[in-house]
Amino acid sequence: MESIEIKALVNHAVADTSQGFAALYEHTVDRVFSFVAFRTNSHEDAREVTQDVFIELYKSLPRFTYQSDAAFYSFLFTIVRRQLAAYYAKTKKHETAELQEEWHGSAESAVEQNCSVTQALETLDDVSREIVVLHHWSRFTFAEIGTIINMKESAVRVRHHRARAALASILNA
Numbered sequence: 001m002e003s004i005e006i007k008a009l010v011n012h013a014v015a016d017t018s019q020g021f022a023a024l025y026e027h028t029v030d031r032v033f034s035f036v037a038f039r040t041n042s043h044e045d046a047r048e049v050t051q052d053v054f055i056e057l058y059k060s061l062p063r064f065t066y067q068s069d070a071a072f073y074s075f076l077f078t079i080v081r082r083q084l085a086a087y088y089a090k091t092k093k094h095e096t097a098e099l100q101e102e103w104h105g106s107a108e109s110a111v112e113q114n115c116s117v118t119q120a121l122e123t124l125d126d127v128s129r130e131i132v133v134l135h136h137w138s139r140f141t142f143a144e145i146g147t148i149i150n151m152k153e154s155a156v157r158v159r160h161h162r163a164r165a166a167l168a169s170i171l172n173a
Helices: 002-014 018-039 043-063 069-091 097-104 108-122 126-137 142-149 153-171
Strands: none
Touching (some): 002 043, 002 069, 018 043, 018 126, 043 069, 069 142, 108 126, 108 153, 126 142, 142 153
16 A cells, blocks of 8 residues: 555656645655664754655655656665765764653753663674664664665564564663
């Protein structure tokens, strides 16, 4: 069912209707922002990068031909990665502790727990970390993640399982 919805949203956006792009934006912004927020230094930086992603998507969408939802998400997250690379080049640092505090206020136990999770995630290799973030923060399926990072779904599942085991080991120590 989502396949039809994404296809329709992409087609309306490509037809250059402002309502079409707005609907596509509303459908995808939470996933993009969740992924970007984990990888930036502040809530404000995450909003800026997410905005840049959608500006680039708007410019690039006329060159995109819908084939599947997975192909669309792969296209979208290629743009996300490019915008994050530009952000990293500009800021030259990658920490999420400030963002964690900003979102969770002064509730020390929640901040401590989130910082522990963030630190544990940093011990994973880049691909495993990306799989965990895409699955748990951005709510992508393993098949979608496989398309996004150019890996077989079964390999994504194995990497995810191993990453969760490693995280559990670190967090329970």
